[in-house]
Structure formats: C-alpha cells, structure tokens
Amino acid sequence: MNVLNSIKRPTLLLDRRKCLNNIEKMVKKAADHGLRFRPHFKTHQSVEIGRWFNDLGVRSITVSSLSMAEYFARAGWQDITVAFPVNVREMDAINRLAGRIQLNLLVESSQVTDFLAAKLNSKVNLFIKIDTGLHRTGLEPAATDEVDRILDVVQKSPLLSFSGFLTHSGHTYRAKSVAEIKDIHTDAVRQLSALKEKYRARFPHLIVSIGDTPSCSLVDDFSSVDEIRPGNFVFYDVMQWQLGSCTLDQVAVALACPVVAKHEQRGELVLYGGAIHLSKERLILQDGRICYGVMVELKEDGWEIPSKIQPLTGLSQEHGILNVDKESMQKIAVGDLVGILPVHSCLTAHLMKGYLTFDGQTIDHLNARTNFLQT
C-alpha cells in the first residue's frame, strides 16, 4: 500500500524503523553505562509508542504534566516521574495518582514540600530540582540551606520519601558546538556529584537524575549519574541535528504537506502546513536563513533527504513557504506532497495529535483525547 495516496491534509508521518532504532540505541546506551533509563514521554505522548519502550524492558518513565501521568497510568505504567514543579492547584490529581502508582514528584521549595506533607493521602517520592545552569527552575547547588529545610520536612512526613537530585541541563540547547554540550554536561554532573557526596550519608539510596537529549546522545562519561531521562531522541528533529545530537537521517517524523502553489521566480512552494501543524519553533541556519523545517522527498515506504537543505522560511497559521532549488521546483507539482522534518518534534506531535506509519497504522497521541477543561 502507499499511504501517501490517502493523505489530503497535513499529516504527521512516522518512520517506525527510525523510531525503533532511536529507542534501541538509547536503551542500549543506558544499559552499557549501568544507568536507569527513565525516558521522557512528553515528546511522543503515545500509549502505542510507549509500548515499544516497554517491549525493550523499560518500566519507568518521565512525563511533564499530571494529565500525561494519568494517561500513561491508565495504560499500565506503574512508575512515573512528573518532571515539572509541583502545581499545588492539582492536589486532587496528585492524590488520585499517588494512590495507584509509584509517583515521583519534583520540588524546589520547602513551602511546597510543606504543602505536600499536609495534603497527601498516599506515598510519593520526591526529587529536589537543581538548577545546573539553565536558570529556568530549580535550586542553585549552593542553596543547601533550602535543601536541608526540604529534607527536614521529608523526614518528618510518613508519606514523603527522598529520591535524590534531578536536573535538566537544557542550556545544552544553546550550545554552539558538541564540545560545549559536553562541557555543560560535565559541569552539571560535577555539581550534582557534590550534592550526592554531601547527602549520601543521610540518604544512602539517593540518586542523581539528568535529562536532556543532547547530553544523553553525545556524552559517554556519566560518572556519578544514576538515571537518564531524555525524551526528544525518540524522534529527534532539525534542532537536534543542528546541535549535533543526531543526523538528519535519524529524524523519525515528517509532516506530509500538500503543495498548493508554486512561485518559480521566488523559488518558493506554498504548502498546506503552517503554525497550527508544525509550531512556530524556528532556528537560524548557517547561511542565515530562518528555518521552520527542512524538506524531504516522500516515498512509498519512507523519505529521502535531498543533498541540499531546503528550508521552510515562512509560516502562517495554515501556510508554509518552502525555499527550493531549481531541480525541486521543476520536479514538484501543485497537488504533490512534500515532507517537512520539524524543528521541534515535541511541539509538532502535540499539534498534530497523532501519527500515520507507512504501513497505514494510525498511532494515538494524548492530545487527541483531552478536552480543554479536564480536571
């Protein structure tokens, strides 16, 4: 069968083989380094793709919201870390989940820890979020006074148990080279190791958990790290390619977009495929052009990557403007489909709410099921 013939509107294609390769590679890397693998499922948000991890022995996962935790708990996952600071307005959802699964939460203040200790009905594990340089969330490693206050609350609570220190070194996304990514990783590990040393006498089982896809893809020295939580690697994307975390050939999703107009003089194709399909995530290519995605040639069983980067340089709500070379301009007709590798696959998958494989399987995404006021 040729699934492309059935496509009328922007559709997110998933290359199952590439995706499975990405998963297998990271499972193996974690095993080779003796690390617990707790993949972040916020990228795919799919019960079916979750099953592919489970088939390879993965039993613990990370998510970025309680809604996502509930979705995967319903699918049978029993050990879930919500890698987002506890939102005290969602105490009901926390208690619902904590009663059913091993729920691991993140705190960065004694105030929220106090709140949890007072409101919990069931046991949860707590990580303290450490800011190793991203400066988004977390305590600075030197803020051990607040760490101590949090740990005092934890030790007094029968329902709280301390798991360890967790970071997301998302500043690797701003790195200009692979060497810089490795330096950021080394620096983060150094900071977390110091904390581990300081607190391991009191909490012998505490672990250190790190998370970002660039580090987990590129680094081979994990020293005192116990757990890794990368997520994006399941699909990768153009941003990861630009960072050096993957090749373009490893990117496992492409948005199929109908061509609706050609502007030969400007070297532009107008695509049905815009901000509500790809997201407005963008990057600047080496040649200075803005890029909202990169063109691939769709085939019956996958896609081919042209030798020259042909970027999506403009994006409105529903339109994309694709910069193509003369050869592509001649070859591609109005009504054809082109593939676009997304700049940020997590956001594209969220917007598209599902996937289509080349053997015609439709694959679920949490966002196809959630209403806007779910509680």
Added chain:
Amino acid sequence: MNVLNSIKRPTLLLDRRKCLNNIEKMVKKAADHGLRFRPHFKTHQSVEIGRWFNDLGVRSITVSSLSMAEYFARAGWQDITVAFPVNVREMDAINRLAGRIQLNLLVESSQVTDFLAAKLNSKVNLFIKIDTGLHRTGLEPAATDEVDRILDVVQKSPLLSFSGFLTHSGHTYRAKSVAEIKDIHTDAVRQLSALKEKYRARFPHLIVSIGDTPSCSLVDDFSSVDEIRPGNFVFYDVMQWQLGSCTLDQVAVALACPVVAKHEQRGELVLYGGAIHLSKERLILQDGRICYGVMVELKEDGWEIPSKIQPLTGLSQEHGILNVDKESMQKIAVGDLVGILPVHSCLTAHLMKGYLTFDGQTIDHLNARTNFLQT
C-alpha cells in the same frame, strides 16, 4: 461565582464584554463605510462566538481551511469563503460543501482553475488571489495574462463564477508604525482598484476584498474596497497592540496560569503555561526583551493591566518564565493564578481548544472536536 477558584491548569479566559465590543465596533465600521463584512473565523474557531456575530446581522464569513468551513456549515453558516489556495487533494470536501452552501474559493493559477472546472459537481464562486506585497501567495497585479487565462476557464465553466480580487496585506504585520500600515493599505487598494477598473466591463459585479486586522482597525479610507475580512480583531493580542491596532485593554483573551515557583533574585516567576498553551509566537519589546505574552492581574470578573509591561521572556513545552517587578514579586505567591495576554491569540486559541468566561460558561473551539486523520 469566582471561576478562578475552579482553575487547576492553564485555561483560556474570555472576557465576553471586550469580545462583544470588538465585534460591535468592526460591524459598525463596515456598515459606516458601506462595506460587506465577512469576518475571518480562524481566530476564534467557535460556533458560539460565531453566533455573537450572527446576532449582529453578519451572514457571510471567512475561514482558512475546508475543515473549518465544514464545521461552520454544520452550524448553519451558508456563505463561506475559504481564504486559502485551493488544495486539489481535498476535492471531495469541496464538492460536499459546494452542494450545501455558497462556497467561495481562492485560486492563483489557471492550472488549478482547470482542475476545479473538471472536477466540480456544484457551483462555486472564485476569487483570484492577488499579491499586493506580502509575497506569500497570489498573482502579482501585473500578471494579467494569467488572470485572463483563469477568467477564460471560469467563463467556459457552468459551475464557476468569478467574484473578484482578494488580497491579504499581511505585510502590515511587519510595519514599524501606524503610518506605514496606512501606506501599505493605500498601496494595496491602489493595485486592486486598477484591476477592478480593468475587468469591471467584463464582470460588472466583481468585488475587491481585503483582509488584515491592522488595516481594518486603523484605516478610514476604503475607497474602492467592497468587502473586509479581518479576523484577529475579535480577540486582538499583544502583537496587534505593538502594531498600534488596539489598546492592551481591548485584548479579550488571557491565559490563566498557575504560579509554580518564584525566583526572587532573578525577578522571575515560573508558570504552568508553555509553548503547548500559548504557542511560540514571540515579539521583541521596545526595551529589547523577548516577549511571549504580557502579564495581567486576574480578578473575579476580568483582569487589570499593570502600568508596567511584565513579559513572559521564556517558554518551554509546559513552562513559562515571567519577568516581574518587585511589587508583583511580593504580591504573587506560589499557587496563585496570573493572566497572560497572548502574543498571537489565533494560535493560543487553537492550542487551548476552548474558552472559559467569567460567568463560568465553557465555549467550544473546532480543535477540541477534530481528530488528526479526519477526512
């Protein structure tokens, strides 16, 4: 009632009074200038909000996709323009709609017009899309050879009828001043007037249709324009405020976001509210800061706009980083809700898939109902 108490997660609040004022003002402006008002519904994508327009006498609308046209046709709208180049892969949907309502389509090539003439089962009206300077889609005004070819196909087809020339002067969004927006508008109208003059002998009923919210908000000279199709004005947003199209007080939607952490030294609040809620649309403030949204203080029956702009300067998948002044930092606690006026309300509404009013009404959005593979 205080709806804020029921909010646990990012929720899109709609100030009904502001929204109705925006609608009434534009309805009146169109009437005052003798223009047909065909509002673009891609911003709100809501049957309920569509009803508010209908209550004020609006009977013709614009949408940006056939899915959206089907949604509003089901709700009773009988005269719909799809302001997007015809996608030949959706011929089935075009024929389904053309059999039920007055469907108005856009073409910019004789090739696609030929295709329509060959495949249509029912009558449709055709607009020729003219590129008045945005350079996204459309024929250049000088390309009258192609216009003539399109019109020849139209005149030979019993199912095609020529409506006129349509443009979207979206380059007003790049304008640096209100004066520049007015210049762009004047220039667009001049180009379309010339086309109208040239073809009115052959097509006495042809009209000129323009569309962007900045022009429609700011301009008072519409001369040879027959129809306006603004959309964003229904909510406005921070981008329109920056352009000068509206005041911040006219913005009718705000994302309610729980505060999950405070970083006093950096002057930052961490919000539950990220790229999957607001979109990654951004702009640069006059002081050079990146802005993904602007804070407002939520009250029981609406919101107040602080005297100083306090922008969202960082945005991840679920997190937002809000830059606040000392006063806000002292006043706002973890667990509180803050409101964020979006940079681009169309994209935020699409992501949030619905609205909550201050009297507790939940309002629908098309995206809450569509599956990812609907045909």
